[in-house]
Amino acid sequence: MRRREAAEMAGEVAAAAVIAAPAVEPDPTAAAFFDVDNTMMRGASIYHFARGLAARGLFTTRDLTKFALGQAWFRIRGNENPEHIAKAKEMALAFVAGLKVDDVVRLGEEIYDEVMADRVWAGTRALAQGHLDAGQRVWLVTATPIELARVIAQRLGLTGALGTVAETSGGAYTGRLVGDLLHGPAKAEAIRALARREGLDLSRCSAYSDSANDLPMLSLVGHPHAINPDSELREHAREHGWDTRDFRTGRKVTMVGLPIAATAGAIAGGVAAGIALRKHYRSMV
Secondary structure, three states: OOHHHHHHHHHHHHHHOOOOOOOOOOOOOOEEEEOOEOOOEOOOHHHHHHHHHHHOOOOOHHHHHHHHHHHHHHHHHOOOOHHHHHHHHHHHHHHHOOOEHHHHHHHHHHHHHHHHHHHEOHHHHHHHHHHHHOOOEEEEEEEEEHHHHHHHHHHHOOOEEEEEOEEEEOOEEEEEEOOOOOOOHHHHHHHHHHHHHHOOOHHHOEEEEOOHHHHHHHHHOOEEEEEOOOHHHHHHHHHHOOEEEOOOOOOOOOOOOOOOOHHHHHHHHHHHHHHHHHHHHHHHO
16 A cells, blocks of 8 residues: 555544544523623733733823822722712713724734733633533623623633623714613623523523622622622622632732722723823824
C-alpha cells in the first residue's frame, strides 16, 4: 500500500472512531442571572473600560484619578443619594449624546480582551458554565450600559445580558435613557419581564450577586447565591441559609478596580467614557 493511501485510510479510521460528546438536554424553564461588578469580575467593569480609554490617550491620568476618587467617595458614604445620582446621570447623558454606538461597542471589545478578561473570577465563571452545561441559559444583569454588558456576555459564551439602555437614533446616542438605570428593584423587574417572555419558572432559577443592593433580584428566584458578598448581604445570606462563595484571597480585600456600588460605577463610568470619547471626536475635527 502506498504511503498516501495508508495515510488516507488511517485518517478515515480515526474519524470513524470519534465518539461524539452527548448533546446537552435543554432545560428551558430554568436559568441563571449573574451580577457583573465584583461578582463576575474584580472591580467595576465600567471603571476598567475607562482605564482602557485612558491607555489609548482618550483622556488624562488626572481625569481617571478624579473618576476613581469619585467612586471611592460613593463607597465610603455607603449610600446612594438620589439627588447626587440624578445630577451625575444628567452629566453622563449630556456627554454621550451624539456618540456612535458602533464605536463604543468596538472599544468595549478591545478593552475587554486587554483589561477585563484577566479580572474575571474563575470560580464565578465556573458556576456560570455549570448552568450552561446543565442546559440552562445564563444572563448577566447589570447597571453597566447594555452595549458593554453584551460584549462581556459574548466573550464569556453566555446567553445574553440585561443592562442599562441608552436611547439611540440613527446609530448614535440621543442623550436620554430608555427607562432608568438597571439597578436594585429594576433588575428584579427586568428578570420578571424576561421570565414572562422566555417561559422561565423563577422558582427553578438562580441568581448571583455580591451586593445587598441586589436583594430584590436574589429574593426573586428559588436559588439565590451570595458571591464575594458585602457585609450586609453576607449577614442576610447567613440568616436565610443562602449559598455563599468568596473567591477573594482574603476576608478584607482591596480591589484594584475599586469595589463600588453598582449605580455609582455605572454613572461615573458613563461620565468618564463620555468625556473621553467626546475629546477623541473633537480632536479629529
